[in-house]
Amino acid sequence: MKAMKEQEDGFGSADRYGEDKVEQLVQIKTLFFARARDLTGTNDVLLEIPLGSTTKDCLDKIVGKFPRLEEILGCVVLALNEDYTTESTVVKDGDELAIIPPISGG
Amino acid sequence: MASEERTLVEILEENIPIDMAKYITFVSAPQAGAISTFSGTTRDNFEGKTVVELRYEAYVPMAIRSIKSICSSARSSWNLHSIAVAHRLGPVPVGGVSVFIAVSAVHRADAMDCCRFVIDELKACVPIWKKEVYDNGEVWKENSEFTDRRLELVNKEGHDHDENETAVVRHNRKSCCGSKVKAMNEEPSNCIISSDHEEGNHQHNVKNENENEEAQLQRNIRKSCCGSKVKLNE
Numbered sequence: 001m002k003a004m005k006e007q008e009d010g011f012g013s014a015d016r017y018g019e020d021k022v023e024q025l026v027q028i029k030t031l032f033f034a035r036a037r038d039l040t041g042t043n044d045v046l047l048e049i050p051l052g053s054t055t056k057d058c059l060d061k062i063v064g065k066f067p068r069l070e071e072i073l074g075c076v077v078l079a080l081n082e083d084y085t086t087e088s089t090v091v092k093d094g095d096e097l098a099i100i101p102p103i104s105g106g
Numbered sequence: 107m108a109s110e111e112r113t114l115v116e117i118l119e120e121n122i123p124i125d126m127a128k129y130i131t132f133v134s135a136p137q138a139g140a141i142s143t144f145s146g147t148t149r150d151n152f153e154g155k156t157v158v159e160l161r162y163e164a165y166v167p168m169a170i171r172s173i174k175s176i177c178s179s180a181r182s183s184w185n186l187h188s189i190a191v192a193h194r195l196g197p198v199p200v201g202g203v204s205v206f207i208a209v210s211a212v213h214r215a216d217a218m219d220c221c222r223f224v225i226d227e228l229k230a231c232v233p234i235w236k237k238e239v240y241d242n243g244e245v246w247k248e249n250s251e252f253t254d255r256r257l258e259l260v261n262k263e264g265h266d267h268d269e270n271e272t273a274v275v276r277h278n279r280k281s282c283c284g285s286k287v288k289a290m291n292e293e294p295s296n297c298i299i300s301s302d303h304e305e306g307n308h309q310h311n312v313k314n315e316n317e318n319e320e321a322q323l324q325r326n327i328r329k330s331c332c333g334s335k336v337k338l339n340e
Contacts, residue, residue, distance in 0.1 A: 022139070031165065033163065033165055033233065033235060034235035034237070034246050035235075035246045038246075048256045061125055063164040074247075074255070075253075078257055079165070079168060079244035081228070082165075082167055082168035082171055083168075083171075084231070095162075098165055098233070099163070100233055101235070101255060102249070102252050102256070103165070103227055103229075103231070103233055103234060103235060103248075103249055104226060104233050104234070104235050104236045104246065104247035104249050104252075105162070105169075105193060105205070105229060105233075105234025105236065105249070106146050106193075106204070106205050106228055106234070
């Protein structure tokens with residue numbers, strides 16, 4: 001977990017806490033397999049993303065970093081901590097997100 | 107005996123061939139009247155191209171969990187004794203076995219139906235990939251079973267604000283790849299990545315029934331003529 005970006009300075013009221021004065025980041029380990037690995041050139045990457053982000057937010061950020069992934073976006077699914085997940089799932093610090101291109105076992 | 111003890115799931119590291127006899131031995135039991143097996147083998151051609159080998163990789167911990175989950179789903183549908191599933195990683199040459207399934211049951215219908223279910227589900231949702239290597243190129247393959255399942259999920263995700271809808275998606279997913287069983291192994295370290303402990307080695311003569319995909323297709327066609335569930339692949 002990343003430290004707060006801005007110290008509380010005594011001016012911020014309690015109800016504003018966490019909105020614009022503090023941005024907490026969570027670290028997500030992202031894994032690439034098969035075609036996704038070929039396109040990114042790496043097995044995994046550590047992603048830092050604001051607290052409360054979804055798996056879709058993670059994916060968007062990853063694609064920003066590795067634009068070549070766009071060509072398979074229409075056919076990948078996501079797995080969070082070794083389970084298939086929806087794009088609306090909120091990620092937690094230390095989560096493992098896997099980009100799953102079309103599988104072909106068997 | 108707990109069902110976990112009668113389920114063996116192994117993802118084999120590169121260059122370790124599948125020892126089919128070992129898995130048949132694992133599922134053998136005096137009370138089982140049937141053992142059904144399936145072997146997936148590397149074909150030497152695809153759409154006129156010469157295939158040299160297949161190269162497999164997996165998201166190993168998730169693959170093990172998914173396969174174990176498929177096995178527990180199967181146990182809720184059929185009366186089974188033991189299930190063994192093995193999948194190779196790395197290159198598998200033409201003729202080599204990349205996946206092997208052995209199922210034992212008191213009666214053959216349970217064993218045979220389960221065997222078919224396990225390979226179909228494995229192809230639909232277990233995170234394993236193969237690259238087909240030709241004499242003049244290579245391509246990452248995609249299972250049609252996965253594509254079908256994926257569209258289902260994506261369509262339902264379109265309404266992700268609807269709690270019920272999300273629950274349905276989760277339920278569907280669980281039918282094949284929800285993970286009820288945790289695998290401890292994290293990293294592919296040596297030749298066998300995960301295995302449940304093996305139980306008694308009951309040896310008796312077993313007819314090893316190897317099937318390739320064409321034989322499966324043949325069986326489907328046969329099925330169609332006797333009025334049972336018809337489902338033609340591809």
